[in-house]
Amino acid sequence: MRNLGLTALLLGLPVMAQAQDIQIEMLEIEPLKYETLKIPLGDVKSESVVAATVGKGALLRGLDKLTGQVADFELDNGYSVNFGTLRVDMAQCRHPSENPNGDAFAFLSVYEEQGAGTNVFQGWMIASSPALSALDHARYDVWVLRCTGLDQAEAVSTSEGDGNE
Numbered sequence: 001m002r003n004l005g006l007t008a009l010l011l012g013l014p015v016m017a018q019a020q021d022i023q024i025e026m027l028e029i030e031p032l033k034y035e036t037l038k039i040p041l042g043d044v045k046s047e048s049v050v051a052a053t054v055g056k057g058a059l060l061r062g063l064d065k066l067t068g069q070v071a072d073f074e075l076d077n078g079y080s081v082n083f084g085t086l087r088v089d090m091a092q093c094r095h096p097s098e099n100p101n102g103d104a105f106a107f108l109s110v111y112e113e114q115g116a117g118t119n120v121f122q123g124w125m126i127a128s129s130p131a132l133s134a135l136d137h138a139r140y141d142v143w144v145l146r147c148t149g150l151d152q153a154e155a156v157s158t159s160e161g162d163g164n165e
Contacts, residue, residue: 024073027080029089034107051097056149058093058106062086063141074148084140086120087111093147103128106144110135 057076062083063069075081075090082088091107104127112118121135121142130143 023082023084024071025082026075027082027087029078029080034092052094052105053097053100055093055095055104055147058090058104058147059145060088060090060106060108061143061145062088064139065141066139072145076149082113083142085113086137086140086142087113087117088142093144095147101146104144104147106147108142108144110137110142112137 054077057074057079059072059074060081062071062073064071064084071083073081073083075088077090077092080087080089087110089109089111091109093104093106095104096102106125106127107123108121108125109119110121112120120137123133125133125135125144127144127146135142
């Protein structure tokens with residue numbers, strides 16, 4: 001059986017890839033700390049201040065492009081999950097204070113577990129615009145769906161114009 005696949009490959013015949021179960025494993029990581037973005041008011045032509053609230057975590061969706069398998073996983077801030085050959089680290093998820101279900105902004109770091117554990121993505125993913133800052137991987141896609149476990153006690157402003165410093 002094994003030689004037939006190799007023979008078919010050498011002869012240029014199509015070979016079916018075997019489906020692989022996606023394994024998800026939760027790991028704990030150190031949460032990252034971020035400062036509020038300071039924008040000089042002289043450089044801004046029109047200002048829109050939107051208060052953001054930090055959620056407990058985020059609901060992420062992963063796609064294995066080879067097998068077509070989709071997996072949804074909930075990841076708390078400061079935790080990590082193994083998705084296929086990737087490790088996804090969640091630093092923080094934020095959402096607009098006035099509309100918790102309106103959008104989600106998650107800071108993710110994605111590492112390739114095989115080899116040296118190279119960083120393949122690090123940055124903010126936006127639920128309403130997944131292509132704006134997307135993971136560029138040959139086999140897997142990961143994107144943010146929404147924040148989870150919303151904690152109203154932690155409010156963070158996305159601009160210094162609110163006067164709460």
